[in-house]
Amino acid sequence: MSRQETPFVPFSPNPSLQQGTPTSTAPLKHSLTASSTSNLRYSSSRKSIYDRHLNRSQRSELSKASFAFLFGEMVQYAQKRVSGIQDLEKKLVLNFTVVLIATGVTQFDIPQGWDIVLNLHGYTIGQRLLELLLWRDGRSAKRETRILGILQFITTTLYRSVFNKPADGLEKSRDNEDEYMLIDNDPMVSSYISVPKEMSQLNCAAFVAGIIEAVLDGCLFPSRVTAHSVPTDQYPGKTVFLIKFDESVLEREAVL
Amino acid sequence: MSSTRIACIAIIGKNNSPLHLSPFPATSNTLKYHFLTHATLDVFQARLPLKSNGDSDFGLLYSVDEGLAAYGWLTNTGVKIIVVVDVGGGGAGTPAMKDGELKPVFRALQTAYIQLVCNPFYENDEAKPITSKRFIEEVKRIGENWTPGFAL
Amino acid sequence: MSANKAARIGEEVWKTRIDKVNAELVTLTYGSIVAQLCKDYEGDYIEVNKQLEKMGYNIGLRLIEDFLAKTNMGKCINFKETAETISKIGFKVFLNITPTVTNWTTDGKQFSLTFEENPLADFVELPDDGRAQNELWYSNLLCGVLRGSLEMVQMQVDAHFVSDVLRGNEVTEMRVTLIRTIDDELPPGED
CATH class of the missing domain: 3.30.1380.20 (Trafficking protein particle complex subunit 3)
Structure with missing residues (x-):
């Protein structure tokens, strides 16, 4: 299973996976957050845990x-x-x-x-x-x-x-x-x-x-x-x- | 030009303990927002029995004259998300907030909250405010970048 | 065995012979273990790393049996084949991921595993205490698993992480080194 790479940083859940929600939501402009307030280093690809679809692991199984x-x-x-x-x-x-x-x-x-x-x-x-x-x-x-x-x-x-x-x-x-x-x-x-x-x-x-x-x-x-x-x-x-x-x-x- | 923007985002735990409050811009005085969000708790309480269809969106909770409007969202686990919107002082020509316009905001906030909860290092102690810098940054990002019309 | 063949075997075994379980259960269980260790060792992340490695080692000793039973693999001819087997079949069968094998040394005794995704680390944000990001290897259990399981097939290896996205690095990479092949020596005193 490979993660989908999109040009947008999807902060909202993928609407197509949920029934009954609006069919599309424009992603927010990704602003550069100043990390001076945080001591945490982020990977420069800026894939924070919030960037990942929550639904991604729903369909995945492990042994x-x-x-x-x-x-x-x-x-x-x-x-x-x-x-x-x-x-x-x-x-x-x-x-x-x-x-x-x-x-x-x-x-x-x-x-x-x-x-x-x-x-x-x-x-x-x-x-x-x-x-x-x-x-x-x-x-x-x-x-x-x-x-x-x-x-x-x-x-x-x-x-x-x-x-x-x-x-x-x-x-x-x-x-x-x-x-x-x-x-x-x-x-x-x-x-x-x-x-x-x-x-x-x-x-x-x-x-x-x-x-x-x-x-x-x-x-x-x-x-x-x-x-x-x-x-x-x-x-x-x-x-x-x-x-x-x-x-x-x-x-x-x-x-x- | 619409200057409607998010003025404040607050998260309240199921025991009504404040978990997080972010004003926008970040330097604003938070006191009035504390009062405002506290007042909204009564609205949640009052409307709870009527909300039997399980819909999380509580819509407009409370309107304050200076152009502030508080919208609420209750998750199934009793966590309340409150978004206070500054409607830019009102006046003719300011479009009213469409129903459900804030839904993407609430969903994003709920997503962020779930990510936070699933972090094994997060102590789900309802009494303490959230200290996760990552979560706080995400809330700021959502609050700072939203403008009406982003949702379809 | 070529990488492609290994990949096919891994995929087939995963689809047909593996009982599946909800991935989040595993992720959250592992998270629970790591968080517990961090609490118990009061932030001594070096010690936590050691404990995770030890736990992984215990698991590895037993996991290899399970692996061999499920895949009917014969002995690998060389270390390169071992690497492909681990990455395309081993990780596939247990964690449904296939890390990439890279950075071979010229003597063929050392390689890297680069992880595109790591189900154990889903949702994780390391504590912001200034030390966790420098000291804790969150997925260190995997290093122990490799060490334990390979030991059971006569290989003594060292495995350790050199980078981790949780620590702010670009990729998550584990370095695996073959120290020596354990010959079938009889303990002294036995015939």
Whole structure:
């Protein structure tokens, strides 16, 4: 894929990629900004990050393996951070092992509690993904005001754009008004981590839980999202993401 | 000759914390713009329930006698973009701003904001104003170069 | 193998044998890692570079298996072929880009990879603290990947960036040097 070179510096998104927007927009005259106010050096071809079409990477894909490798390293690093200096004593409390399928056999020891770190990573990534996704939808993007609306956005639009498939199910809890469950039979992040112990799968799905939580928070539906492993014979990796909405969301929903 | 130009661009976070404010020309006194943008927040609030069709463009929010008009744009994540236009003192012959004329400006600003957010080094802390020099330069570039009629 | 043949193989493998994933997920994940490192090492970008390289090395050790499995490549005859394989097939299959191989030294032991685009660095703006632009090699993970994967196929190389558009340079360029070929020596004491 080569970047299109145009004589104009396109500061606005390529209108032809969005439905319903004006068919052409004249680009602004590119003025030489004085860089005396900034200490940053810019490449003299003046291709700043704003010069690139946001939509360019929408259609581009990378190999799943790339993600798996990066994710694996992130997991390993997160584990080191939480455990601090690796003492022998600390190793004694480690009781999970994770095997990375894509790579053959590599063993990581995972201390408890580091899924919080993964969740945080997922959260910051989710925040950014959300902005991108909403912007892409263009005029058709509805601002979701109802719980069902935002959940559908997550199970279809978000899931499809991140994992290339919609989520497998959405359920409302019978016991609690504020709880909903999103079901993924085979979370992509877990498909690269094969676990001997049931608990460990929680950790990788915590990453996805972070993404979901970020999207909900970002769309003004504050909530807590946790990942739960519910393996079945057919779907050993089946995961339920429990979404618990804040009081404020329920109050608002009642009024609408 | 139309002297309509952008007088100020402001970005307000979803918690109504000010993230950025750029007056044009850059040396102008910013105080009145702070007040103006603050006042527009009430308009956002008031119109929010009516805007059920999800359209981001809030159009004309607020008009001030000296020829300033504030236009607003609300993103789905609650971030508000406000563009204050100086209509050059009014008077006969000054064309009114056509509906949607500022759309390309808003889109460009939103694009810049998204680029900013996607930067892994950006701390999305809603309470702090934006310090990214790149973003600020881009806002300045948009504000300084726009004149009406650029959009079709 | 000619560059064209390598390009064709890369394209074909990419189209048919690679599970794809949303590019932004990878970009944002990598960004998350780098940002985390910068925070943890409190701005010691030299150390961050080292960590990225080490992470890349770990990945490279494993990635080569994946690569060989997906592409069924045989051994490269010489370092020039290695370079073409890396740029047209390796990078294509994992990052869907094909950096250009340039600047060969006369002894054929050193070349440059010039990156027209770098998906890992999308959206990135280096921190404006006066040091990041001089010290941080944002994509340093890639150097480690090369070092690790080539080590597994008996080549000891050094890879490092010499320029990066994120630092205000014209291009992003990585310099790769073959230090030596690792012979199949048995460890002492074994038959």
